[in-house]
Amino acid sequence: MDENKIKGMLWGLIVGDAFGSPIQFSGKDDHPWITEMVACPVFGLPAGHWTDDGSMAMCVMDSVVRTGGYDLKDVGNTFVKWLFEGYLSSVDGRSFDVGGATYGSVSSIRRGNLVNGHEDSQGNGSIMRFAPSYLLARALKRPEVIHEVSDLTHASRAVRNTCDELAAVLDEHLAGKRTTRGPGVELARSDVPNSGWCVETLTAALWAFNTTETFADGLVAAVNLGGNSDSIGAVYGQIAGAYYGFDAIPTRWVRAVKTWKRVDALIDRFCGVLAQNSGCGDGKEERGTKRTEKTMIGAIVGDIAGSRFEFHNRKTKDFSLLVSRGEEERCCHFTDDTVMTLAVAQAIIDWRTNGSGDMADLSAAAVSRMQEFGRRFPRAGYGGHFAHWICAEDPQPYNSWGNGAAMRVSACGWAGRTLDEVKTLV
C-alpha cells in the first residue's frame, strides 16, 4: 500500500477533527469562516486539540501497535480507557465531546459486551474513527474487521452500510482512482446536510471532496458547513488524505496539532504493524512479522551457540547447538553480540517513540543505549577498543575494521518496513 496515502488518511482524520471542532454545533451560516487551525471556544481549548474522533482512531491504532495485530477485545478496552481515564485524549486525564450512543456503548464494553447499539444507533461515531480499522482489515484481508470494530459502539445496518460505502471510496483512492460517489456541484451548499447522522456526514464530506481540487480547499469547505463540523472534517480528511496523500496536507496544520510528534510516532508505528501483517504486500514492503523477528532471534541464537567455540576452534558439524553449564567442558552463554543487538533494538524503539525522524537522533540514541547496555553487562566479551568506547565520556568512532557493527544490526531488519528503510537504518 502507498504509505503517503495511508499516512494522509490517518493524519487527514486528526487534522480534520481538530480543524472543524471550533465551530461544531453552529448553524451553517452563523459562525466565523474558518480557514486555519484556530482555538476552540466550544471546549475552551487552544488550537490543535483533537476530540473524540481523533482519540478513538488513536485507540484503534494504539491497540494494533501494542498487540501486534487485531484483538477486538483490546480495542474495546482501549476505548474504555479513553472514556474513563482520558487515555489518548488531547486533554490530560479526561475525554470530551463524547456522544450519548458512544458513552453508553463504551460503558457496555466495560461490562464485557463487544456488540453495542441497536438499529437506531445511526450516528457518525464509527465512521469518524474509521481509517485505522479499515486499514487493518485491508492488511489482514479480513473485511469483517470493519463491521466488528464499528459494532463495538454502533451496531446497526445503517452504520455498517455507511462503513461499506466509505470503504469503497477509500479503496478507489488507494487504487489511484478519484471517486465519483456522493454529490457534487449539482447540490447547492445550502442543501448540503451537516448533521451527525452517519449517512449525512458522509454525504457532506463527499460533497466537499467532489467540489474542490486540493486537500486544503476541501477541508475548508467541509468544516464550514458547521453542524457536526469536527466529524465532517474527520471523514473528509480520511477521504481526501487517501486521494491526495500526506504530502498534500499543509505542514502548518499537522504541526499545529497538539503533541504532533507523538501522534506522528503512533501513526508510524501503526503503519509498521500494518506492513508486518500484510506480509510482502506489493513487493515494496519486504517484512513479515515471523521472518523479521527471526532475524534478531537468529543473531542471538547464533551468538549463544557459537560462544563456547570462541578462541577454541572446532572443525566439525558434530556438536550440540546449545549446551548448559555442566553438560560439557565449555557451556553456551550470550556475549557482546547479543547485548549490542538488544541495545540497537532499544535505540530504534526510543527513536521511533521520540518521533523526530532525524537520523542524527537515532545515532545519539544508539550511542546512549550501547554505552548503557555495555556498562550493565561489562563482562560480555568486548574487544579492547570497544570496552574503552563504552566507558568514554565523549565516545567517538575509532576506525575499526572489525565485525562489531555487522553483529549488532539485525534490529534494523526488524524495524524497517522496506528494503530502503532497512539500509538507511543500518
Ligand SMILES: [Mg+2]
Ligand atoms: Mg468530536
